Amino acid sequence: MGMNIDELATRRYLFKFYHEADISRIINDGPWTFDKSLLLLKRLSDTEDPLDIDLNTAEFWVQVHGLPPGFRSEAVLRGVGDFIGVVYHCDERNFDGSTRSFFRIRITIDVTKPLKKGMRLKKEDGDWIQIEFRYERLPTFCFICGLLGHSDKFCNRRVQGWDPLSEKTYGSELRAGFRRNIPTGGNR
Structure with missing residues (x-):
């Protein structure tokens, strides 16, 4: 266990981990903050220069609220997620048979763009419904x-x-x- 941190430039740091399990936990359990500010993280390959990496995305668990019956499928959730950003993963408990008040999607979001608050979906009868988004661990x-x-x-x-x-x-x-x-x- 352990890590080293090197300051490469103003507001740019290189975190070095000694174990794959630590790297995976940090990448998968985010987003991470320091002093209520978002830390943008990217795993580097051996050939990448840390000063040349664009840091403009972060992964968030997004809760989708108000999704009516008939729209509760992984395909619909992926479509909703693509409206917000890039879908990384759908929560495996979304469709475990229990009643849900919301569904969760892990999404890569471009932090240079405003957050999405919700979206409208058109039902088969022509009526529109509004679904809302809530972001977990939002800084x-x-x-x-x-x-x-x-x-x-x-x-x-x-x-x-x-x-x-x-x-x-x-x-x-x-x-x-x-x-x-x-x-x-x-x-x-």
């Missing part, structure tokens, strides 16, 4: 522009004349609630 993001990495206090739109009295387009509803273990019954 600091702007309620004005929807970008990760800054809060609305530091948004460039404020400088460009955004009216602080107008309604913000994004809100805390994009954050998924914390997952807590529900205690089992027992004697007091």
Whole structure:
């Protein structure tokens, strides 16, 4: 176990791990933050130069809420995920036979673009439904522009004349609630 960290440039670091299990855990269990700021990570091959790597994507578990019966399939979830970013993995528990209030997809998101709040789906009868997205472990993001990495206090739109009295387009509803273990019954 263990790792070394080298600072390569301003805000660019190289993490060196000694065991494959550590690398896999760090890559697969993210996203990771430091001081509420997102850490963008990329696994390098032996031939890649760490200073030449674009760091503009991160993987998130995204919860899809409001998906009605008839739309609850892996193919639909993958289509929804492709609207958000690039689907990496669907939660294997999505279709285990239990009733779900939401479905989970692991998605690679371009952090240079605003977060997606939801999307509309057309039912067979022609009616439209709205589904909503919630991001697990979502770090600091702007309620004005929807970008990760800054809060609305530091948004460039404020400088460009955004009216602080107008309604913000994004809100805390994009954050998924914390997952807590529900205690089992027992004697007091």
